[in-house]
Amino acid sequence: MKLKRNDKVIILTGKDRNKIAEIERVFVSENKAVVKGLNIYKKSVKPSKKSPKGGIIEISAKINISNLGIVCPSCNKVSRVSYKITNNKKIRVCRKCNASLEAVK
Ligand SMILES: [Zn+2]
Incomplete structure (x- = not known):
């Protein structure tokens, strides 16, 4: 998902x-x-x-x-979801600006 x-x-x-x-x-x-x-x-x-x-x-x-x-909350553009592995965790990133899409907790 x-x-x-x-x-x-x-x-x-x-x-x-x-x-x-x-x-x-x-x-x-x-x-x-x-x-x-x-x-x-x-x-x-x-x-x-x-x-x-x-x-x-x-x-x-x-x-x-x-x-x-x-x-994307960072670049405010309609984007697509990409994945990146950081610290052995898979996180969702913006395909346009590469910023994390995970909600800040
Ligand atoms: Zn973005």
């Missing part, structure tokens, strides 16, 4: 094309991810414990990973 939670990504297709946001969740087995606040669809729900009134709620739908491009 090339993308991880909190990666900044750009959506390459669909109605939210060219919008940038962070990944909220990655579904490895499905090769999909949920991006914060994007690819929203409205769903009508019946009243339940969670939403006592029911009505329409907004949900971020899963997006296929192949429809997402990573935005």
